[in-house]
Amino acid sequence: xxxxxxxxxxxxxxxxxxxxxxxxxxxxxxxxxxxxxxxxxxxxxxxxxxxxxxxxxxxxxxxxxxxxxxxxxxxxxxxxxxxxxxxxxxxxxxxxxxxxxxxxxxxxxxxxxxxxxxxxxxxxxxxxxxxxxxxxxxxxxxxxxxxxxxxxxxxxxxxxxxxxxxxxxxxxxxxxxxxxxxxxxxxxxxxxxxxxxxxxxxxxxxxxxxxxxxxxxxxxxxxxxxxxxxxxxxxxxxxxxxxxxxxxxxxxxxxxxxxxxxxxxxxxxxxxxxxxxxxxxxxxxxxxxxxxxxxxxxxxxxxxxxxxxxxxxxxxxxxxxxxxxxxxxxxxxxxxxxxxxxxxxxxxxxxxxxxxxxxxxxxxxxxxxxxxxxxxxxxxxxxxxxxxxxxxxxxxxxxxxxxxxxxxxxxxxxxxxxxxxxxxxxxxxxxxxxxxxxxxxxxxxxxxxxxxxxxx
Amino acid sequence: xxxxxxxxxxxxxxxxxxxxxxxxxxxxxxxxxxxxxxxxxxxxxxxxxxxxxxxxxxxxxxxxxxxxxxxxxxxxxxxxxxxxxxxxxxxxxxxxxxxxxxxxxxxxxxxxxxxxxxxxxxxxxxxxxxxxxxxxxxxxxxxxxxxxxxxxxxxxxxxxxxxxxx
Numbered sequence: 001x002x003x004x005x006x007x008x009x010x011x012x013x014x015x016x017x018x019x020x021x022x023x024x025x026x027x028x029x030x031x032x033x034x035x036x037x038x039x040x041x042x043x044x045x046x047x048x049x050x051x052x053x054x055x056x057x058x059x060x061x062x063x064x065x066x067x068x069x070x071x072x073x074x075x076x077x078x079x080x081x082x083x084x085x086x087x088x089x090x091x092x093x094x095x096x097x098x099x100x101x102x103x104x105x106x107x108x109x110x111x112x113x114x115x116x117x118x119x120x121x122x123x124x125x126x127x128x129x130x131x132x133x134x135x136x137x138x139x140x141x142x143x144x145x146x147x148x149x150x151x152x153x154x155x156x157x158x159x160x161x162x163x164x165x166x167x168x169x170x171x172x173x174x175x176x177x178x179x180x181x182x183x184x185x186x187x188x189x190x191x192x193x194x195x196x197x198x199x200x201x202x203x204x205x206x207x208x209x210x211x212x213x214x215x216x217x218x219x220x221x222x223x224x225x226x227x228x229x230x231x232x233x234x235x236x237x238x239x240x241x242x243x244x245x246x247x248x249x250x251x252x253x254x255x256x257x258x259x260x261x262x263x264x265x266x267x268x269x270x271x272x273x274x275x276x277x278x279x280x281x282x283x284x285x286x287x288x289x290x291x292x293x294x295x296x297x298x299x300x301x302x303x304x305x306x307x308x309x310x311x312x313x314x315x316x317x318x319x320x321x322x323x324x325x326x327x328x329x330x331x332x333x334x335x336x337x338x339x340x341x342x343x344x345x346x347x348x349x350x351x352x353x354x355x356x357x358x359x360x361x362x363x364x365x366x367x368x369x370x371x372x373x374x375x376x377x378x379x380x381x382x383x384x385x386x387x388x389x390x391x392x393x394x395x396x397x398x399x400x401x402x403x404x405x406x407x408x409x410x411x412x413x414x415x416x417x418x419x420x421x422x423x424x425x426x427x428x429x430x431x432x433x434x435x436x437x438x439x440x441x442x443x444x445x446x447x448x449x450x451x452x453x454x455x456x
Numbered sequence: 457x458x459x460x461x462x463x464x465x466x467x468x469x470x471x472x473x474x475x476x477x478x479x480x481x482x483x484x485x486x487x488x489x490x491x492x493x494x495x496x497x498x499x500x501x502x503x504x505x506x507x508x509x510x511x512x513x514x515x516x517x518x519x520x521x522x523x524x525x526x527x528x529x530x531x532x533x534x535x536x537x538x539x540x541x542x543x544x545x546x547x548x549x550x551x552x553x554x555x556x557x558x559x560x561x562x563x564x565x566x567x568x569x570x571x572x573x574x575x576x577x578x579x580x581x582x583x584x585x586x587x588x589x590x591x592x593x594x595x596x597x598x599x600x601x602x603x604x605x606x607x608x609x610x611x612x613x614x615x616x617x618x619x620x621x622x
Contacts, residue, residue, distance in 0.1 A: 275497075
């Protein structure tokens with residue numbers, strides 16, 4: 001156990017500092033082709049005509065891949081969990097966001113590949129586009145998918161992720177004040193310094209060696225295998241060196257198309273996105289729309305919360321239903337609220353699909369909850385730290401989804417903040433602990449939510 | 457044309473307007489300068505030209521004249537690193553590592569021209585270099601400490617910036 005408590009050097013520190021670390025773009029293979037993509041210039045359109053024959057004859061072009069070349073065109077990020085897929089690997093009849101790939105061209109160099117892309121004949125029929133998730137529910141909203149613009153596949157084929165806990169009506173009847181707020185964090189690009197990049201090398205035994213910058217190597221392998229309809233043992237993934245990801249390299253951006261191009265051309269194929277593609281076409285953190293309405297007591301207990309969340313998935317679901325589910329489990333933040341009424345929707349727009357970024361689904365709600373806590377403190381005229389200590393999770397409390405907290409650190413974190421900011425807490429707050437509720441920390445409204453188990 | 461890279465004279469066949477970054481990476485296999493944005497915005501492609509930091513993505517190879525090109529491969533080897541390289545290792549100033557070569561070269565040039573160890577001055581010297589992992593604090597720590605040069609690389613430094621909450 002020499003490692004525990006020791007300040008060990010990073011295993012990759014010397015490689016990074018001497019420029020020896022090998023990232024995907026640093027891998028050199030003989031005969032390697034370079035890739036460029038034909039991407040939708042429209043936010044929402046039908047593809048009326050697609051002909052790559054002129055591109056295939058361009059000098060230096062070795063292979064062109066369209067939807068017709070993909071054995072399983074539509075495979076979703078949550079397909080393995082039985083959730084219906086909605087996103088084609090390449091646009092076939094429709095494109096639903098600006099930048100969506102329609103065809104990819106592999107050529108001797110990047111310029112030849114770009115010339116190939118420009119030689120693809122394609123015609124679009126533009127359609128009205130939707131950018132504001134609040135309009136996803138409108139009867140006259142642009143129809144993005146055949147089911148409309150709101151994800152319909154939560155459990156029981158409901159279009160909403162719901163949480164119901166306790167007696168919300170009674171909490172609002174008992175409220176001294178009702179305090180509401182609307183919180184709308186915008187999309188954020190993860191912006192790793194290394195853009196999306198992959199390299200697929202066809203091996204003599206029919207397998208593919210795939211150099212990947214993925215954050216989720218076996219997940220990406222499963223996605224490639226599903227689209228190509230080949231068993232996993234046809235792929236050897238080389239990963240682990242990621243030039244920054246932050247959630248933006250969980251989706252499988254390049255590996256599948258590189259491998260289809262490698263299969264068609266019989267040559268190694270690399271695809272490195274430009275910074276412009278990274279900004280305009282790669283997934284972002286989602287924009288969210290959150291409405292919180294809290295029933296509070298005069299002395300700063302939060303008796304109940306009603307919350308409505310809209311999550312902007314962009315054009316395709318990817319992991320969004322998972323993100324909203326996680327969000328719903330965390331919608332009380334680090335605090336215990338016994339009576340809850342939560343509705344969360346995954347809304348589709350014609351924006352670039354959204355995905356993970358540092359605390360998927362949770363950072364948005366943490367921002368909303370903490371801002372709302374400060375708003376409550378201000379409206380009640382109570383100290384914001386005391387309000388938080390009062391409602392902080394303790395051993396035996398239960399989460400929105402009914403999990404018993406066995407060792408919550410909220411009280412200790414708040415005490416550390418008090419210490420770092422020289423806050424002068426009065427005795428009961430200074431002496432608070434994470435221990436199971438009793439006495440003044442167990443008002444009547446928190447009794448019924450307590451778990452029978454002690455935790456641990 | 458010929459250019460001098462890390463002390464070695466190299467023949468270059470690329471046309472004179474080719475970005476130096478492309479020549480280094482694709483023609484000469486010098487791979488530490490990274491193609492982060494290829495628009496002069498991120499600093500990951502930085503090299504030293506006669507000791508001064510330059511964005512190799514915006515520098516035409518034909519424009520450098522006889523200037524000596526230095527990349528981190530030329531500062532030191534894993535067995536014999538420069539003081540700045542050793543400081544980056546000891547202070548965990550490299551996380552994903554993609555911005556690190558450019559950061560180290562800019563820091564090296566800054567210290568060689570007598571830059572101070574003040575946080576504000578170091579921050580200004582590195583201002584054109586984007587890092588998305590570290591929050592920059594450990595990088596600034598490493599540069600401030602680099603003059604010392606004598607680090608035990610079997611362990612890592614306590615950062616003066618990581619003790620806010622005790």
